[in-house]
Amino acid sequence: MSSPAASSKAPRLGTLVLFTDRPGQHLDLVRALGEIAPCHVRDAAAVAPAGDCIGFVADLDLLQPLQLRGLRALIAEAPHLPRLFLMRDLGERSLSVARSLGACLSLPVDTPADQVAEAMRAHLESPLPDLVRSTRQQGRSAVIAQAADEAGAVLAGMLDSARLTGKVDPMLVEHGLDPILGAVGEAGLGAWLDTVRAYDDATYQHCLLVAGLAATFAIELGFSRRDREHLVRAALVHDVGKARIPIAILNKAGPLDAEERAIMRTHAELGHAILVEAGGYDDSILAVVRHHHELLDGSGYPDGLSGDAIPDIVRLITVCDIYAALVEHRPYRAPMPTEEALAVMRGMEGKLDMALVHSFGRAVSQG
Ligand SMILES: [Fe+2]
Ligand SMILES: [Fe+2]
Numbered sequence: 061m062s063s064p065a066a067s068s069k070a071p072r073l074g075t076l077v078l079f080t081d082r083p084g085q086h087l088d089l090v091r092a093l094g095e096i097a098p099c100h101v102r103d104a105a106a107v108a109p110a111g112d113c114i115g116f117v118a119d120l121d122l123l124q125p126l127q128l129r130g131l132r133a134l135i136a137e138a139p140h141l142p143r144l145f146l147m148r149d150l151g152e153r154s155l156s157v158a159r160s161l162g163a164c165l166s167l168p169v170d171t172p173a174d175q176v177a178e179a180m181r182a183h184l185e186s187p188l189p190d191l192v193r194s195t196r197q198q199g200r201s202a203v204i205a206q207a208a209d210e211a212g213a214v215l216a217g218m219l220d221s222a223r224l225t226g227k228v229d230p231m232l233v234e235h236g237l238d239p240i241l242g243a244v245g246e247a248g249l250g251a252w253l254d255t256v257r258a259y260d261d262a263t264y265q266h267c268l269l270v271a272g273l274a275a276t277f278a279i280e281l282g283f284s285r286r287d288r289e290h291l292v293r294a295a296l297v298h299d300v301g302k303a304r305i306p307i308a309i310l311n312k313a314g315p316l317d318a319e320e321r322a323i324m325r326t327h328a329e330l331g332h333a334i335l336v337e338a339g340g341y342d343d344s345i346l347a348v349v350r351h352h353h354e355l356l357d358g359s360g361y362p363d364g365l366s367g368d369a370i371p372d373i374v375r376l377i378t379v380c381d382i383y384a385a386l387v388e389h390r391p392y393r394a395p396m397p398t399e400e401a402l403a404v405m406r407g408m409e410g411k412l413d414m415a416l417v418h419s420f421g422r423a424v425s426q427g
Contacts, residue, residue: 079120079130089177092174110138115184118161147166147168167311168311228297228334245275256272265389280422297345297349301326301330301334309324354370
């Protein structure tokens with residue numbers, strides 16, 4: 061095993077692989093990954109045994125299938141390996157291929173090498189792969205994985221449509237409701253969160269997390285089937301405006317700066333405009349999309365609503381949304397444990413509806 065002098069953290073057992081067809085451009089990345097574990101550069105078209113590989117990074121043209129043979133063979137042999145994709149092209153087709161290859165994270169190709177290495181380290185240190193594996197051994201994962209695929213396809217369709225046409229047909233959203241409610245009802249929130257957290261890019265992961273949390277919360281609150289569906293519907297579309305936010309901001313491997321944050325915050329109004337343009341959404345869904353970042357003390361956005369001006373359904377989604385943001389994978393930090401995330405939310409008295417935070421806490425603690 062190599063022992064790079066620059067690292068303060070002990071190298072791991074096993075090796076990392078960098079799949080690329082332009083190794084000369086990634087010397088920094090090979091060095092940064094080498095501080096985690098010895099890093100081998102491989103041609104993704106050539107098939108080789110997985111050996112002691114513990115994770116890989118891919119920098120490839122994902123629209124050239126023949127170039128991906130070796131990478132696909134590695135995934136087939138070791139389906140649970142953490143994997144990061146450096147995206148040369150941030151088009152939806154390439155992102156879809158990355159997701160279909162199980163991307164833990166898709167980053168712009170010019171992401172600094174140390175941030176890519178940190179993201180890999182965070183994924184290696186996460187217990188998720190083991191959880192996913194044990195979930196699979198319990199035979200629940202097929203249901204969850206299929207539901208996540210179906211809901212993910214609905215989400216992809218929604219975001220594509222919003223990006224390309226500025227509208228989303230309300231009927232499209234309906235196809236996502238049953239898979240999510242069925243999967244969460246059958247296998248529980250924990251299995252849903254583990255599956256979704258392990259396999260999607262930032263926006264997909266987040267929207268599917270919020271939808272699963274909304275399903276769980278609706279069950280905890282004793283909602284009727286119709287009301288459960290409505291809450292999941294609201295959750296699925298709540299961030300549809302992100303379809304109009306540059307992907308380099310959405311998937312940035314680090315905290316946003318002030319200018320980027322201001323751009324990101326426009327997603328609430330953009331999402332509202334997309335649904336109004338489409339027509340067919342009721343007022344409560346429109347309110348969720350526009351107001352899910354409002355806070356009870358008036359310090360939220362985009363309209364600075366306060367107190368009673370914020371409808372109950374919006375408050376419910378806001379609670380799910382904030383919790384999801386705390387517990388999801390970010391390239392620059394590990395997911396926050398449930399209890400810690402709930403403590404953060406209990407500290408938001410005056411901003412969040414505390415009665416809802418407490419019942420939400422009961423719902424996710426049972427997950
Ligand atoms: Fe949002
Ligand atoms: Fe959100």
